[in-house]
Amino acid sequence: MSRLPVIPALVALALVALAGCAQAPKATATTAARQAAAIEANRKGETYVRHGELENAARSYAEALRLSQSLEDAEGIAANAINLSIVRQRQGRFADSRAALSAVAERGNLRFSPLRQAESALRHALLELDERKFAAAEEWVAKAAGHCGERCPLTGAIHNVRAQLALQAGRLEAAAVSARAAQEASRSAGDRAELANALRILGVTALRAGDAAAARAQLEQALALDREIGAPRKIAFDLLALGRAAALGGDRDGARAYYGRALAVSEADRDAVAAAEARSLLEAGGQ
Amino acid sequence: MNDNQIGLRRFRSIRKQVNLFLLTALFGFIGLVALVAYKQGMFVQHTDVYFHAPDANGINKGMTVRLHGVPVGAVRQVELVERGVRVRLGINNDYLSRMPRSSQARLSREGYVGVASIQIVTGAAGADQTPVAQGEEIRFIAQKGMADMLDEVRQQLTPAFQELRRAAAEMGDPQSDFRRSVTALREVIEELPSANRELRQLLATTERTMKVLEKQAESIGAQTELTLDALARLGTQSEQHLPMLAQKLGNTLDSLNATALQVQETTRTNGEALREVLTQAPELVRGSGELVRDSQEIAGAARRSWLLRDYIEPSEMRTLPVDSFESFGKR
Numbered sequence: 001m002s003r004l005p006v007i008p009a010l011v012a013l014a015l016v017a018l019a020g021c022a023q024a025p026k027a028t029a030t031t032a033a034r035q036a037a038a039i040e041a042n043r044k045g046e047t048y049v050r051h052g053e054l055e056n057a058a059r060s061y062a063e064a065l066r067l068s069q070s071l072e073d074a075e076g077i078a079a080n081a082i083n084l085s086i087v088r089q090r091q092g093r094f095a096d097s098r099a100a101l102s103a104v105a106e107r108g109n110l111r112f113s114p115l116r117q118a119e120s121a122l123r124h125a126l127l128e129l130d131e132r133k134f135a136a137a138e139e140w141v142a143k144a145a146g147h148c149g150e151r152c153p154l155t156g157a158i159h160n161v162r163a164q165l166a167l168q169a170g171r172l173e174a175a176a177v178s179a180r181a182a183q184e185a186s187r188s189a190g191d192r193a194e195l196a197n198a199l200r201i202l203g204v205t206a207l208r209a210g211d212a213a214a215a216r217a218q219l220e221q222a223l224a225l226d227r228e229i230g231a232p233r234k235i236a237f238d239l240l241a242l243g244r245a246a247a248l249g250g251d252r253d254g255a256r257a258y259y260g261r262a263l264a265v266s267e268a269d270r271d272a273v274a275a276a277e278a279r280s281l282l283e284a285g286g287q
Numbered sequence: 288m289n290d291n292q293i294g295l296r297r298f299r300s301i302r303k304q305v306n307l308f309l310l311t312a313l314f315g316f317i318g319l320v321a322l323v324a325y326k327q328g329m330f331v332q333h334t335d336v337y338f339h340a341p342d343a344n345g346i347n348k349g350m351t352v353r354l355h356g357v358p359v360g361a362v363r364q365v366e367l368v369e370r371g372v373r374v375r376l377g378i379n380n381d382y383l384s385r386m387p388r389s390s391q392a393r394l395s396r397e398g399y400v401g402v403a404s405i406q407i408v409t410g411a412a413g414a415d416q417t418p419v420a421q422g423e424e425i426r427f428i429a430q431k432g433m434a435d436m437l438d439e440v441r442q443q444l445t446p447a448f449q450e451l452r453r454a455a456a457e458m459g460d461p462q463s464d465f466r467r468s469v470t471a472l473r474e475v476i477e478e479l480p481s482a483n484r485e486l487r488q489l490l491a492t493t494e495r496t497m498k499v500l501e502k503q504a505e506s507i508g509a510q511t512e513l514t515l516d517a518l519a520r521l522g523t524q525s526e527q528h529l530p531m532l533a534q535k536l537g538n539t540l541d542s543l544n545a546t547a548l549q550v551q552e553t554t555r556t557n558g559e560a561l562r563e564v565l566t567q568a569p570e571l572v573r574g575s576g577e578l579v580r581d582s583q584e585i586a587g588a589a590r591r592s593w594l595l596r597d598y599i600e601p602s603e604m605r606t607l608p609v610d611s612f613e614s615f616g617k618r
Contacts, residue, residue, distance in 0.1 A: 038604070039603065039604060042604050042605060043605070046605055046607070049607060064604075068604075075604060076604050078606075079604035079605065079606045080604065082606055082607070082609065083606060083607050086607045086609070086613070087607075089613060089614070090613075119606070119609050122609050122611075123609060126609075126611070126613050126614050127614075129614045130613070130614035154609065156611075157609055157610070157611040158611075160611035160612075161611045164611070182611075193608060193610060193612075194610075194611060197610070197611050197612045200612070234612060
């Protein structure tokens with residue numbers, strides 16, 4: 001007699017517990033699902049980039065950006081906008097690349113981290129540089145440096161862009177100074193890609209200054225790093241520059257060997273521009 | 288001064304000289320003995336190792352024991368035991384580590400008339416490689432003498448000689464198989480000239496037969512010609528009957544045409560069914576998409592559940608590295 005009321009009480013308790021489980025807020029579940037979908041699209045984009053499928057990558061990043069925007073996720077918006085911008089620039093679609101970066105512009109309700117803003121500004125600078133708008137590029141680099149402050153993960157890249165701008169302006173000394181600063185910053189940050197970029201710029205600077213031996217030394221280091229990282233486009237560039245340095249030093253056979261290697265690498269990487277350049281240099285007899 | 292006094296004075300110091308001479312001789316003798324003892328290895332520590340041999344022929348006390356040709360000891364003692372002799376070898380301790388327990392002793396001689404010695408043959412790689420110790424025994428490989436070897440050769444050759452003798456006896460026996468075979472062979476050889484003559488006759492007969500056959504073939508050719516004429520006539524008749532056959536073929540084609548029409552009708556019906564399927568395909572695709580989405584949601588929910596979320600790597604947005612070289616190579 002005493003047991004009978006206990007069972008219904010237990011059943012009622014179990015039902016209440018189940019109801020508690022079922023009462024998870026629907027909005028949270030939807031948010032999490034959308035967040036997961038955005039991350040999924042982001043990962044897909046990364047995979048497509050790795051396989052060189054730029055159009056599919058852009059589609060995935062655009063989808064990830066849309067989902068992040070729908071959630072007002074500042075970090076997601078910045079990450080996917082920058083990724084989309086990179087992909088569009090690689091496709092040569094500069095307007096689309098710039099449009100993608102507009103998503104990172106400061107708004108009332110969204111606050112982007114200084115690093116993201118620095119990344120976005122640097123991306124703008126690279127776009128301007130690509131379109132040979134050097135003055136605008138200088139402005140964006142200054143903005144990136146402002147967001148970055150004294151030292152941030154982008155310091156090496158910022159110095160390298162400055163070095164490139166100086167190189168474009170023919171200021172070899174300034175280019176070398178910026179490249180050395182980039183070399184130091186990227187070495188202390190452990191950023192091998194930017195370290196290789198700095199060494200490459202130093203090599204090109206030495207090449208333009210007519211110092212074949214210094215150019216070869218710097219470019220050999222850059223080549224070694226690029227081979228470690230696995231960046232075929234940069235490897236081809238290094239080899240072409242090394243060929244020019246060899247030619248400058250009077251080593252025409254060495255130059256031809258470098259051009260041949262550059263041709264092989266660029267053909268394997270399906271880089272038609274670099275391949276054409278290597279071929280023309282080879283036809284010119286390694287000059 | 289008399290002669291006696293003079294003689295005493297003369298031999299006064301000879302005693303000392305004689306003593307000196309004897310002492311020198313004694314020292315010389317002792318030195319010689321020491322040298323011989325040294326040469327014999329008296330001052331070297333030895334370990335006694337034994338082996339048993341069926342007899343002591345060729346084995347003498349003091350005989351050198353050699354390991355890979357190097358003297359490593361000597362035969363110390365040869366004693367008679369129950370079934371042969373027991374030989375004690377004194378092995379120089381310096382070489383003991385190179386003499387494993389699996390070693391075997393063998394009486395060997397430098398050439399046929401050279402000095403005999405006991406040769407130590409070390410065991411194979413897989414055998415016991417522990418160095419032999421004091422008082423242990425090794426095996427002895429008995430040397431075969433010339434008489435033994437001759438006896439062995441004789442034993443091996445005897446059956447062969449017996450076989451040879453039996454064969455010779457069989458060849459000499461007129462009733463043996465060999466002699467019969469030789470007789471038969473001789474008879475065959477004697478019959479060869481007559482066989483040759485018969486063969487020639489056979490060839491001549493064959494030639495005549497061939498000529499007859501040629502004549503018959505000519506007659507068969509004529510008959511074949513006649514047959515072909517008959518076939519030609521048959522062809523003419525067939526030509527006459529061909530329209531009738533063509534008409535029949537036309538009827539067959541008509542029926543085939545009807546069949547084709549039926550096939551066409553069936554295909555059209557199937558096409559409609561296919562169109563129906565295609566109409567429904569988008570709906571199916573949508574359904575599949577929903578199914579996939581549902582699966583993804585279920586998987587997502589499972590990932591977020593308290594059971595699994597601790598074991599799954601937290602997902603976050605990834606950014607491609609901002610590379611300052613992005614536009615460098617294009618200029």
